Amino acid sequence: MQSGRDSRLNYSSTCWIDDLPVCKQSGIGFSMNQIYREDGNRQEEHAFEDRSFHCGFHNDNNSFLYGVFDGHEGTKAVDYCFQKMPAEILLGQLNPSMNDEDIKEVLRQAFIGVENGYMDSLNDLLAERAAYDVPEGVNPYDYFKQTELEHLHQLNANISSGTAAAIALIYNKTLFVANVGNCRVLLCENDPNAVLKVIQLSIDHDTRNEDEVLRMSQLGLQADRLRKHVRLGNQENTRCLGNHSVKGGYKEVEDLMKAAQEPIIAEPDIIGGIKLNDSHRFLLLMSSGLYKAIEEAMGTDQVNKYLAQSVVDQFREQTNITGVAQAVVDKVVRLHHDWHMTNSLSYDRTREDITLVVRNFNFPMPNAIRTPTVSFNPLVATSLISTTPQSTLTNSTSLFNSEQSNTNTNNYDNTNSSSSSEPALPFPDPDEKIKAYVNFKDFYKNVEIAKKNGTLPHGLLL
Template sequence: MPTRAELPRSNHFQETHSWTDDLPVCRLSGNVAFMLNMMMKMEVMLWVGFSTNQIYREDGCRQEEHQFEDRSFHCCVDDNTFLYGVFDGHEGVQAATFALQRMAAEILLGQLSGKTSDEEIKEVLRQAFIAVEKGYLDSVDDRLAERTSLQYEIPDGMTSYEAYQKFPHLVDKLNALNCELSAGTTVVVALVYSGRLYVANVGDSRALLCRTDSNGVLRVVQLSVDHDLRNEDELLRLSQLGLDVDKFRQGSRLGNQENTRCLGNYLVKGGYKEFDELVTARAEPVIAEPEIHGGIQLDETCRYQQLTCLYPSLCNCMQCRATGWFLLLMSDGLYKSLVEATRTDQVNKDIAQMAVEQFRVQSTLTGVAQAVVDKIVRIHHDVCMSGSTSPDGHFTVAGKRDDITLLVRNFNFPLPNALNSPTNAVVRFNPIVTTVSTSSWSAGDDNSTIENSLTDTTASNTTDDQNNDTSTTESSSDLFPDRPNPVDRNTRINAYVDFSDFFQNVEKARAEGTLPLDIEF
């Protein structure tokens, strides 16, 4: 069967461009008024941390086993709709990249219009997964046709060894195609719509909703389902298809992958009969049907509130330890690395607690997400390189780890040391009009020039702070007593931006004949 080693390599973490790159990135949360307020404050409400897979070496040099296969997006469509997703690809990036681009389109391009009930919105999410799955499998039709053609060229009854001895070029091509057709991805998406949270997933990427109560107790709820061979509900489903689940309990793979649900991977779906352990199934054992949870009401208590405490890092006041909500979306590399290194039986709570600790000390959500990832990576690496074993003496950490992605969506969890953007200061437009000297103004002169002196910024701010009486106004008669209005509406105003370089370049391009034909200059 195909392996990652046969896949083409790439040094890029993500494709150069996706249509989702043009969607507004979600940096905010709340309703319209709240959004406008936060746009002024520029508080980043979401960010992603990641780490590429690694094979540990004794010399400490970094070595990746395969290209980075995780993908993620986070976008804000309007003040009412936010969508986030983490895609953990396997056997290549094809399925993860395809799902990244199509999933948003299947949810955000009008499908939610008019949907108000939880069941209607869940159905939109379910249909999105099914549509992405169908679209991906349709996109590999040409590879399926080529694979079938190659299989017909190899006589029946031959063993793999005999086929490779007689038809090495055909076997090599067939293996390469099998690699491509094995590409699949887990998916976990979170939709915030009309103040409610919905989570849908296939595979073992997770979504954790975390909050602290008024007593500072951390509550963690897993909103996703791990679709793997440790899930008794999934084993029951496989048993009902006619498979011997006792064999699966002793192993960790279903065909050529670990998950019982995913998007993509034709070989364990349409081609599942080619696997000895799956041949007795009455239908496709690996499916793309998502588990969906929600909606969870995100009321006023979930809104972000700017801390006003002067010394938040030193304070223990009620405001600085107030209740807070945040959401974590992660690929399985994050929590599995921590479990493998520490053998913890409460990995969700451990990760959430790490996030809480980083909220207290980091100044950005970028720092929170990446610090959690870096800490788990360091723990896993140190345990592995130290050769630690479990108390029974049998446990040893593997000499490598998988890709890791962690997406943090903050609702209202305090970030006491948050960096303040320059736009945090309230900008007020309170212009002070300075008139031209009356001695230099000549009534009736249509071409007279008006020179306005700029008021010192500090003086302007001081005046604004000291005089907040908005009822005081100045009329044109106050500015120009006993004079007609000196401004001619047809008089050309001197430009306050110098476009001379632009016009010179336009003329140069016109002379060279390189001006775009569809733009009027």
């Protein structure tokens, strides 16, 4: 795969992704980062650094692509990657003859292609920064990070820009998930006992992940030291796209300099293919700001359960899927805000960007807006407009199972009852006549008066 194939893409607010068909079974909710002020006024800490898409394939109703990107140190890397990734997957790389392993390799090559293309785009910036003299005995990473020279500071920020990414591909009704960093993907499905399970399909690539700590310790880094550090250089992910400062420049970062080779990588974890069927209810993709806000505000490690329950609650209330996604985000934003404003122990009075993509497979939405269904009898003009969804929900509250498996699977009671519908309205006998329900007596009376007065409108013949 040629990493530079789509170098002509215009990486701006409007791009070729806008021309892709939007998946109508999905919606996006988001909220910009915030600094909590005592006076309650809104203040952002930085520009919005999340990106996302939810698109279908042209002329293919069974295939869709979803993505969430969580950028850091500006938007340079996240803008490039979120626009380049669909091109690396959708522009002829997939074909129906592929097996699951072939499709997973397409996703892997997409991540590697995006990474290589972005790193190549930094060459001029790296050359410009190399022209600056670093004072003797000063660590270059610290110097460029702390410099008061505005141009040099911005130059270093662009070189240090990176992003986490999570991609979900549905190809011929089969699901594949690939990710680097700590964006998260959850699949909710019914088990044989009709209990809704929450399955985390993505891998959190950070220092809380013992597999990642082991991988990096094998490169010469101290495991105990890694576990104590949430951040590595200017970010917290052990895998990401972009961010040259912790990759090509890792020898200048104190926490990483002893590694035998680049410890922060762009190799994705990939899961699939999962054959989708009626047991699968909905899919969630999110930036880390969503679940971390819940962790902080509620002090719980059962975030996946909480999010799934929140989505179920909003499916009951909202009229469309975008409303579901945004309502969940708004709930978490309010929860986090209220906790910070009432917690005197909170020292970091900020919240990061939040993005949530919800894809509904077949979970009922009782309040969804539907196109009216009209039945017509040539003898009796009767309109029957359906206002009751095909499936209804019980009013009982879902209760989560307290047990948690090693596969990040969490159970809670299923709230979906068997489908029900209103009794059909009775039709009259075909020969039966019904009484008129509009009285035209006054109309005809006024027509006769108009005729006598010669004021009947021209062309009205009765």
